[in-house]
Amino acid sequence: MTTAPRRLHLALHPYGVGGPGQHGLWKDPRVAKNASIDIGYYIRQAQAAEHALFDALFIVDSQFINATYPAHYLNRLEPLTLLSAVATHTSRVGLVGTASSTYNSPFNLARRFASLDHISGGRAGWNVVTSFDTGTAGNFGLDEHLDYATRYGRAREFVEVARGLWDSYEDDAFPADVERGVFLDPTKLHALDHEGEHFKVAGPLNLSRSPQGQPVIFQAGVSEEGRDLAARVAEGIYAPGGTLAQAQEYYADIKRRTAAHGRDPEHIKVFIHGSPVVAATDEAARRREREIHEEDKDLGRSLGLLGRSFGAHDFTRYDLDAPFPDVAHLAEKGGRTTATKIIERARTENLTLRQVAEGLNAYKEGPFTGAPETVADALQHWFEAGTLDGVNLAFRTEEELNLFVDGVVPLLQKRGLFRTAYEADTLRGHLGLPVPENRHTAARA
Amino acid sequence: MTTAPRRLHLALHPYGVGGPGQHGLWKDPRVAKNASIDIGYYIRQAQAAEHALFDALFIVDSQFINATYPAHYLNRLEPLTLLSAVATHTSRVGLVGTASSTYNSPFNLARRFASLDHISGGRAGWNVVTSFDTGTAGNFGLDEHLDYATRYGRAREFVEVARGLWDSYEDDAFPADVERGVFLDPTKLHALDHEGEHFKVAGPLNLSRSPQGQPVIFQAGVSEEGRDLAARVAEGIYAPGGTLAQAQEYYADIKRRTAAHGRDPEHIKVFIHGSPVVAATDEAARRREREIHEEDKDLGRSLGLLGRSFGAHDFTRYDLDAPFPDVAHLAEKGGRTTATKIIERARTENLTLRQVAEGLNAYKEGPFTGAPETVADALQHWFEAGTLDGVNLAFRTEEELNLFVDGVVPLLQKRGLFRTAYEADTLRGHLGLPVPENRHTAARA
Numbered sequence: 028m029t030t031a032p033r034r035l036h037l038a039l040h041p042y043g044v045g046g047p048g049q050h051g052l053w054k055d056p057r058v059a060k061n062a063s064i065d066i067g068y069y070i071r072q073a074q075a076a077e078h079a080l081f082d083a084l085f086i087v088d089s090q091f092i093n094a095t096y097p098a099h100y101l102n103r104l105e106p107l108t109l110l111s112a113v114a115t116h117t118s119r120v121g122l123v124g125t126a127s128s129t130y131n132s133p134f135n136l137a138r139r140f141a142s143l144d145h146i147s148g149g150r151a152g153w154n155v156v157t158s159f160d161t162g163t164a165g166n167f168g169l170d171e172h173l174d175y176a177t178r179y180g181r182a183r184e185f186v187e188v189a190r191g192l193w194d195s196y197e198d199d200a201f202p203a204d205v206e207r208g209v210f211l212d213p214t215k216l217h218a219l220d221h222e223g224e225h226f227k228v229a230g231p232l233n234l235s236r237s238p239q240g241q242p243v244i245f246q247a248g249v250s251e252e253g254r255d256l257a258a259r260v261a262e263g264i265y266a267p268g269g270t271l272a273q274a275q276e277y278y279a280d281i282k283r284r285t286a287a288h289g290r291d292p293e294h295i296k297v298f299i300h301g302s303p304v305v306a307a308t309d310e311a312a313r314r315r316e317r318e319i320h321e322e323d324k325d326l327g328r329s330l331g332l333l334g335r336s337f338g339a340h341d342f343t344r345y346d347l348d349a350p351f352p353d354v355a356h357l358a359e360k361g362g363r364t365t366a367t368k369i370i371e372r373a374r375t376e377n378l379t380l381r382q383v384a385e386g387l388n389a390y391k392e393g394p395f396t397g398a399p400e401t402v403a404d405a406l407q408h409w410f411e412a413g414t415l416d417g418v419n420l421a422f423r424t425e426e427e428l429n430l431f432v433d434g435v436v437p438l439l440q441k442r443g444l445f446r447t448a449y450e451a452d453t454l455r456g457h458l459g460l461p462v463p464e465n466r467h468t469a470a471r472a
Numbered sequence: 473m474t475t476a477p478r479r480l481h482l483a484l485h486p487y488g489v490g491g492p493g494q495h496g497l498w499k500d501p502r503v504a505k506n507a508s509i510d511i512g513y514y515i516r517q518a519q520a521a522e523h524a525l526f527d528a529l530f531i532v533d534s535q536f537i538n539a540t541y542p543a544h545y546l547n548r549l550e551p552l553t554l555l556s557a558v559a560t561h562t563s564r565v566g567l568v569g570t571a572s573s574t575y576n577s578p579f580n581l582a583r584r585f586a587s588l589d590h591i592s593g594g595r596a597g598w599n600v601v602t603s604f605d606t607g608t609a610g611n612f613g614l615d616e617h618l619d620y621a622t623r624y625g626r627a628r629e630f631v632e633v634a635r636g637l638w639d640s641y642e643d644d645a646f647p648a649d650v651e652r653g654v655f656l657d658p659t660k661l662h663a664l665d666h667e668g669e670h671f672k673v674a675g676p677l678n679l680s681r682s683p684q685g686q687p688v689i690f691q692a693g694v695s696e697e698g699r700d701l702a703a704r705v706a707e708g709i710y711a712p713g714g715t716l717a718q719a720q721e722y723y724a725d726i727k728r729r730t731a732a733h734g735r736d737p738e739h740i741k742v743f744i745h746g747s748p749v750v751a752a753t754d755e756a757a758r759r760r761e762r763e764i765h766e767e768d769k770d771l772g773r774s775l776g777l778l779g780r781s782f783g784a785h786d787f788t789r790y791d792l793d794a795p796f797p798d799v800a801h802l803a804e805k806g807g808r809t810t811a812t813k814i815i816e817r818a819r820t821e822n823l824t825l826r827q828v829a830e831g832l833n834a835y836k837e838g839p840f841t842g843a844p845e846t847v848a849d850a851l852q853h854w855f856e857a858g859t860l861d862g863v864n865l866a867f868r869t870e871e872e873l874n875l876f877v878d879g880v881v882p883l884l885q886k887r888g889l890f891r892t893a894y895e896a897d898t899l900r901g902h903l904g905l906p907v908p909e910n911r912h913t914a915a916r917a
């Protein structure tokens with residue numbers, strides 16, 4: 028038996044303008060000011076990703092904008108309508124949309140992903156989040172964001188229900204036999220009758236299975252509860268990355284936890300975030316990286332980002348040069364992991380608010396910045412060091428995406444690290460994930 | 473002052489296969505068996521509608537399929553993902569999707585319609601329904617469908633909230649002024665802070681307004697409560713039609729009620745349902761109409777359709793030839809109007825269950841069946857008799873759509889009843905509806 032060589036997976040994470048880490052992007056004359064609501068922009072990005080043989084396009088989301096710091100999710104398209112429009116202008120690239128299990132209902136969301144999965148011919152993925160922004164609660168009639176246990180318990184049950192609904196029809200449910208006059212074989216259509224702690228859902232869904240069986244489940248939470256959810260149900264992770272050592276620890280931890288749940292650790296693909304800056308020489312790339320940093324630097328924005336980890340807390344009300352305020356009680360509901368780290372660091376290093384805020388957005392040399400050879404080397408190194416199965420790539424402009432695609436991708440291909448042609452039509456196929464057998468067909472066998 | 477001539481509006485209502493009134497369609501060799509999940513089918517229908525200068529494509533919906541009679545919404549795409557995919561393959565035709573105000577949350581749904589409105593460049597419409605199928609409750613954790621008062625009260629408040637969210641940004645909220653470093657003018661971004669009987673929604677939405685300001689609101693309820701909702705908030709109605717006299721009564725009633733709410737009755741467009749059957753001669757058209765009837769005839773289906781008006785009640789359990797059973801208590805929650813009519817008729821005419829079921833699907837000569845001249849005459853007659861502003865057209869096959877487009881539309885155009893070119897880019901434009909001024913801009917003036 029020969030095993031296929033382990034290959035790197037690449038996804039594109041297009042921001043539009045005004046996205047996280049791209050505060051100053053709108054000032055760039057090469058970027059349309061309305062990119063984040065221009066479907067043409069996303070279609071072009073998806074086509075570029077497909078042209079480059081990437082595994083997927085990855086769309087993040089929040090159902091909340093903070094009036095005192097609105098820039099983060101200011102004016103952007105809803106992920107599923109966006110991806111559905113992109114689907115019919117591409118034929119291979121996977122389409123992963125973020126949606127919250129906290130502020131959606133399973134029947135509706137399962138149906139929308141199943142619909143996208145059909146429209147795309149089996150290329151849909153769902154990044155399950157529990158909503159980082161605690162202020163989201165206010166848009167859904169709640170006084171307070173649900174706590175961790177409830178949100179993650181709900182997430183687990185939500186995915187279970189969605190998968191049950193996605194199996195409503197067995198693959199041979201539609202004989203469409205004119206002679207016998209039988210369109211549907213009703214014995215192949217199954218209600219769900221789920222009654223759990225958080226949800227009660229009768230089913231069946233009114234959508235059959237797509238060519239990949241079910242949408243691919245991604246996850247993007249870093250807390251203990253988030254990792255546990257991933258290990259149980261996710262087939263892909265959008266991971267934070269960090270230093271090489273941090274990424275190694277995270278990667279090993281996830282694979283270990285997944286195996287502990289009796290799952291094949293190969294069936295969960297860890298993508299870390301990467302923002303490669305590619306130029307003709309290493310020096311030019313570092314110069315560009317510094318330039319981007321200068322464009323984005325903005326204390327108001329850093330305070331806003333900081334507030335995001337503390338329930339959209341308004342940090343502008345404090346003295347910037349006094350010690351970091353006592354906001355530990357605000358860290359409980361959303362983004363606890365990040366918030367806790369911030370508080371910890373402020374305490375041990377005795378930092379002021381200004382220092383914390385500026386530190387969040389301090390200039391750091393990225394691991395994937397340099398000439399094409401350098402970036403390819405770094406990716407190979409991280410890949411072989413057991414930090415990642417894939418990288419979720421973000422670029423400032425279409426030009427910078429092209430520098431990566433034309434410069435780095437061919438090197439990865441020459442080294443056997445990346446595909447030279449699509450070998451599959453579905454997202455599961457690209458990621459080497461099995462098509463889950465329909466549970467009712469399996470039970471019958 | 474000259475007034476533009478009053479023009480007929482035409483929308484296309486594509487079914488896919490297995491839709492209402494098209495039970496036998498899948499047997500037609502010209503129709504793909506998977507049409508209802510084939511986005512290519514809907515894109516072709518939309519392009520045909522646009523080629524014919526129609527006002528809109530109209531997609532119906534239900535979030536429920538009945539296991540004992542699943543044919544009705546069996547295996548079909550979710551309306552907003554569907555329309556979003558269609559949007560980027562068309563540039564003029566309006567895109568109206570049905571969505572329930574009973575089993576959705578206002579923030580999510582307002583966002584999805586706003587997203588479709590951007591993706592389509594201002595062509596989105598929302599057909600607000602309160603969910604006809606009482607069984608829908610079971611897919612959303614409820615033991616019982618909400619009652620009329622709650623559903624329609626919720627619908628009214630839902631639309632109010634959606635409209636508030638759609639006004640989150642004033643039109644000049646994004647100066648994107650590089651010199652001054654101002655992307656967003658925060659004084660032009662408004663939270664909603666809605667607290668009503670059914671909903672509490674903070675806002676703002678993270679989507680700006682489209683070229684038509686806000687999606688167009690349609691409605692499709694026939695009860696007292698449904699008409700009241702329409703008169704208050706709708707800009708279009710998908711009306712049942714019926715006989716010419718019934719349609720006249722309905723039309724006059726809606727316009728009167730709309731005026732009574734201080735609204736311009738021209739700003740609510742009544743579309744009735746029509747299933748034209750066009751052929752070279754009147755005889756050939758009637759023959760085809762009878763043939764369709766024979767294809768669709770099926771007692772099981774009639775019992776299923778009947779059950780739909782009584783909370784998915786299973787009528788197969790009764791003796792077909794005994795008097796119509798006493799099911800009045802099942803008519804309270806959904807479709808009360810239809811259910812009441814059925815009971816009334818069964819009682820006064822002393823009908824058996826079989827007679828009622830067969831009667832629901834009895835052969836009737838449709839008003840828009842015949843040679844092109846005949847159909848054009850009938851449309852003109854209904855239009856001038858004050859029964860409709862538009863027709864929502866359903867056809868069996870693409871060929872039969874073409875017979876209408878190539879035969880009837882040119883006659884309507886010659887008579888000045890239908891446009892000969894699009895005069896607008898948005899759905900509001902096609903329907904002659906004003907762009908609603910942003911409420912915050914208005915308040916400022």
Ligand SMILES: Cc1cc2nc3c(=O)[nH]c(=O)nc-3n(C[C@H](O)[C@H](O)[C@H](O)COP(=O)(O)O)c2cc1C
Pocket residue numbers: 086087088089125155156157158159160247248249250251252253254265266267300361362363364365
């Ligand atoms: C790379 C990455 C991408 C993320 N994308 C989203 C997103 O699109 N929407 C969202 O609500 N949260 C997103 N999150 C946040 C996580 O879902 C999660 O809330 C956060 O990492 C804190 O983890 P915790 O909730 O487990 O404490 C992302 C996190 C990471 C690391």
Ligand SMILES: Cc1cc2nc3c(=O)[nH]c(=O)nc-3n(C[C@H](O)[C@H](O)[C@H](O)COP(=O)(O)O)c2cc1C
Pocket residue numbers: 531532533534570600601602603604605692693694695696697698699710711712745806807808809810
């Ligand atoms: C032409 C027409 C189209 C309709 N389309 C839908 C639909 O797509 N989804 C739905 O739930 N109800 C639909 N309805 C049902 C209405 O929303 C409504 O529930 C029904 O007419 C009964 O009216 P009532 O609820 O006011 O009693 C439609 C009704 C008509 C007359």
